[in-house]
Amino acid sequence: MLIGLCFFATACSTPPVPPELSQAQRLDEELRGIGVSFYAPQDLNRFERELRSAKDRIVAERAKFGWMRDYRPAAADLRKVLEEGDGLRLRIVSLKTSKTESFRARADALTERVAEIKRMTGYFNESAPVRMNLSQAEIKLAEADLLLKKEEYDAGSKDLAEGEFHLRAAEQAIADVLIRYRDRNEIAKWRTWAQETIEESRQRGTVVFLVSKIERKLTVYKAGAAIGSFDIGLGRYGLSDKLYAGDEATPEGKYRVIQKFPAGDFYKALLINYPNDDDRKAFAEARRKGLIPGQAGIGGAIEIHGGGKDSLTKGCVGLENKDMDRVYDYAREGTAVTIVGVVSIENTILAEIGKLDIHD
Amino acid sequence: MKGFKKHVVLVLAIAVVLAACKQPTEQINSAKAALESVMKAGADKYAVDEYKKLDADLKAALDEVAAQDKKFFKKFGTAKEMLAKVLTDADALKAALPAKIEAAKNLAIQLQGDARKGLDAAKALLDKAPKGKGTAKDLEALKGDLAGAETSFADIQKALDAQDYIAAQDKAKSVKDAAAKVAEQVQAAIDKVKGVKK
Numbered sequence: 001m002l003i004g005l006c007f008f009a010t011a012c013s014t015p016p017v018p019p020e021l022s023q024a025q026r027l028d029e030e031l032r033g034i035g036v037s038f039y040a041p042q043d044l045n046r047f048e049r050e051l052r053s054a055k056d057r058i059v060a061e062r063a064k065f066g067w068m069r070d071y072r073p074a075a076a077d078l079r080k081v082l083e084e085g086d087g088l089r090l091r092i093v094s095l096k097t098s099k100t101e102s103f104r105a106r107a108d109a110l111t112e113r114v115a116e117i118k119r120m121t122g123y124f125n126e127s128a129p130v131r132m133n134l135s136q137a138e139i140k141l142a143e144a145d146l147l148l149k150k151e152e153y154d155a156g157s158k159d160l161a162e163g164e165f166h167l168r169a170a171e172q173a174i175a176d177v178l179i180r181y182r183d184r185n186e187i188a189k190w191r192t193w194a195q196e197t198i199e200e201s202r203q204r205g206t207v208v209f210l211v212s213k214i215e216r217k218l219t220v221y222k223a224g225a226a227i228g229s230f231d232i233g234l235g236r237y238g239l240s241d242k243l244y245a246g247d248e249a250t251p252e253g254k255y256r257v258i259q260k261f262p263a264g265d266f267y268k269a270l271l272i273n274y275p276n277d278d279d280r281k282a283f284a285e286a287r288r289k290g291l292i293p294g295q296a297g298i299g300g301a302i303e304i305h306g307g308g309k310d311s312l313t314k315g316c317v318g319l320e321n322k323d324m325d326r327v328y329d330y331a332r333e334g335t336a337v338t339i340v341g342v343v344s345i346e347n348t349i350l351a352e353i354g355k356l357d358i359h360d
Numbered sequence: 361m362k363g364f365k366k367h368v369v370l371v372l373a374i375a376v377v378l379a380a381c382k383q384p385t386e387q388i389n390s391a392k393a394a395l396e397s398v399m400k401a402g403a404d405k406y407a408v409d410e411y412k413k414l415d416a417d418l419k420a421a422l423d424e425v426a427a428q429d430k431k432f433f434k435k436f437g438t439a440k441e442m443l444a445k446v447l448t449d450a451d452a453l454k455a456a457l458p459a460k461i462e463a464a465k466n467l468a469i470q471l472q473g474d475a476r477k478g479l480d481a482a483k484a485l486l487d488k489a490p491k492g493k494g495t496a497k498d499l500e501a502l503k504g505d506l507a508g509a510e511t512s513f514a515d516i517q518k519a520l521d522a523q524d525y526i527a528a529q530d531k532a533k534s535v536k537d538a539a540a541k542v543a544e545q546v547q548a549a550i551d552k553v554k555g556v557k558k
Contacts, residue, residue: 029416032412032415032416033412052423052426052427055423055427056426056427059427059431060431063431121501122501125497125500127497127500127501127504128500128501128503128504128507129504130504131501131502131503131504131505131507131508132504132505132507132508132511133508134504134505134508135504135505135506135507135508135509135512135538136508136509136511136512138508138538139508139509139512139531139534139535139538140512140534142533142534142537142538143530143531143534146530146533146534147530155527166508233497236500310495310496310497310498312496312497312500
């Protein structure tokens with residue numbers, strides 16, 4: 001009877017294993033799950049060592065008779081372990097959040113730059129090499145995004161770096177096309193031509209046409225005042241100065257309308273006197289330097305014509321038919337046509353180009 | 361003589377008890393080696409969850425060993441069972457791994473094929489797109505986009521050759537998406553012309 005009572009008392013007074021033990025074990029699993037073994041292996045080792053030591057204390061207590069067991073010191077140890085583990089968890093979560101944020105910020109900045117450059121390719125026809133690099137950059141950024149979702153920051157960073165490499169190549173491809181448009185001497189020359197043409201219009205009271213390649217505009221001046229402006233298209237390599245037949249570039253210089261065609265191949269057309277004396281000089285110089293391929297001639301038949309501003313011409317200036325109707329009506333044989341790269345240094349397109357990280 | 365026998369029996373009994381209380385070092389080493397071996401075989405890449413579970417099981421077994429080691433009367437029975445299970449599971453995972461890797465490889469090849477089809481479809485669309493008024497410039501730019509995707513396509517094969525099938529899958533998905541984007545824009549350019557014709 002007495003023995004039975006003792007057993008009963010013993011069983012009743014056996015304290016339960018502290019709940020902190022299972023909490024700490026769950027936390028240990030969670031810490032491993034969030035990659036603490038990768039980000040803070042030493043801290044995880046310390047945490048697990050302390051957890052093991054607390055577990056050992058519990059094991060030691062369990063080896064005692066029920067009424068002799070005292071889990072309180074072990075529970076206190078476990079609370080400390082839990083506190084430390086929680087701190088570690090928060091630290092790793094915050095580290096990963098900050099890694100994700102900085103990764104995301106870098107990826108977003110690159111994506112924005114890709115979009116910006118892509119938009120700029122709309123300004124010129126020679127965009128294929130730029131777009132090729134941009135496309136490669138976009139693919140790398142997409143791969144980086146997939147890796148970010150898997151929290152593979154190192155591999156993702158490598159993809160971001162490769163994306164940036166292609167982005168720089170795209171910027172450099174733009175620089176190759178636009179290098180002349182950042183040259184102050186070229187700009188000064190174009191501005192002088194433009195001023196002289198407008199001055200001629202003002203002094204004689206005549207109509208003149210001023211074509212700005214980068215702005216893709218044909219502006220009509222009468223008596224020195226702008227009376228109309230039309231969107232235009234250029235040759236496939238329209239931003240380059242025409243040098244020889246077949247280069248599909250649009251010439252730059254001071255020209256005159258020499259013939260009007262009411263029904264040409266591309267709607268109405270105004271033939272200009274390309275090549276002029278300057279063009280011939282430039283062609284001869286280029287030939288001497290070996291810059292003219294094969295037996296290519298200097299070319300000709302450069303027109304302002306209809307057929308649409310979005311078409312790629314062989315070097316002519318293309319307009320929408322409705323605009324061509326008006327330009328055609330303004331034109332006379334002898335009307336001055338000045339074609340320049342850019343008129344205003346302050347134009348928005350040049351400002352955007354200036355923002356690019358390109359080197360001449 | 362009788363006393364001597366008693367001593368011998370006692371010594372033998374202690375030896376048996378001590379032997380039973382010895383850490384299962386060999387099993388621990390085998391389990392660790394098995395885990396290392398499946399990791400090297402690519403389990404951490406191609407069987408991520410199974411590998412994590414195995415790692416956790418080994419850790420639990422080592423915990424049990426450590427806990428018993430601190431006791432005066434050590435019982436490694438449970439720890440041995442746990443270690444044996446880790447070994448069995450690691451072997452099973454290692455045996456299943458080639459199939460998992462093969463599945464990842466097949467998926468990567470399938471995605472590579474999808475990317476190829478996407479590129480070909482975009483190219484066919486570009487070739488038949490009317491290069492007339494309103495589209496020539498856009499199509500020229502899209503050709504550049506497609507050329508970039510085509511160049512990136514080669515990276516898929518490089519990853520496959522390097523037996524990095526997960527990376528190959530990611531690359532194939534990205535190229536396929538890029539090709540689809542080009543096709544979409546070519547279609548928009550075609551629709552633009554159709555709209556103009558109306």
